[in-house]
Amino acid sequence: MNLSVAIITYNEERIIEKNLQAIDALADEIVVVDSFSTDKTREICEKYSKVKFIQKKFEGFGQQKNFAIDNCSGSWILFLDADEIPDEDAMKSIKKVLHSHHPSFNVFEIHFNNILLNKVIRYGGWGNVWRERFFRKGHGKYSDDLVHETFITKDKKGKLDGNINHYTYKSINHHVEKINNYTQLMSEKKVLSKKKVSLFKIIVSPFYEFVKIYFLRLGFLDGIAGFYISITGAFYTFLKYIKMNEILKAK
Secondary structure, three states: OOEEEEEEEOOOOOOHHHHHHHHOOOOOEEEEEEOOOOOOHHHHHOOOOOEEEEEOOOOOHHHHHHHHHHOOOOOEEEEEEOOEEEOHHHHHHHHHHHOOOOOOOOEEEEEEEEEEOOEEOOOOOOOOEEEEEEEEOOOOEEOOOOOOOOEEOOOOEEEEEEEEEEEOOOOHHHHHHHHHHHHHHHHHHHHHOOOOOOHHHHHHHHHHHHHHHHHHOOHHHHHHHHHHHHHHHHHHHHHHHHHHHHHHHHO
C-alpha cells in the first residue's frame, strides 16, 4: 500500500526543508497545498521529486486540508503541518501498518511533542495530546471550520507508537504573529456561528484561562515555558473575544 504525505503551507521556509528531509524516504508522494507563499517555500519544495506542489487561495484550514486530501493518490495518508516531524518510532509504526495485509484500524492517532522555547511541554494542556494524522483514504476528512478544524470519521481509532515533534514557533515574535492571525480567524468563526460576547466574558475569560493552564493543568511544572504558555493563552482568549466584539459592533 502506498503513502501520500499531505502538508498545507504558507511562508514555511524556516522549517519545510527539515520536514521534507525527514519524510522523503517514507512517502510515495508528498502533496503540498500552498496558500501563495511569498518566501522560498515553493523553491524548497520543488527540489524534491516526490512533491506535488499545488497553490490554492486560503479559505480556512478545514477546506485547505480537505483539498489536500482530495489530491492525494495514496491508499494511506499521513497529514502533517509544515512544522511537524515524525520521530523514528512513529515512522517505524507507519511502515508496519503499510506492510500489513490486514491493518487493525483505518484511522490512527499519534502522540504530539509540542516543543516551545527549546523545551518539550509536558503540562498546561500541551502534554497529553493525540491527533488523528494517519488514515486510510476515504475513512475521514476535516470539518470545514476556518480554524481549529476537527477530524471527522466513523471508524474506531488505533494508536501508533512514537511521536510527532511539533516545532511550534521560531521566536516569540513569530508566536505573537500567529496568535494575531488565529484569533482573527477564530473570532470570525464564532460570529459566523451566531455566538455573542459580553463585557463580562471579555474581562473574566482571560483570567480564568491563565488559572486553568498554569494551576489546574499544572503548567507551572514546565517552569518559564509553562508561565509563557499560560500568559499567551490568556492573551489569545482576550484577543479572540475583543475581536468578536469589534466585528459585532461594526455590523
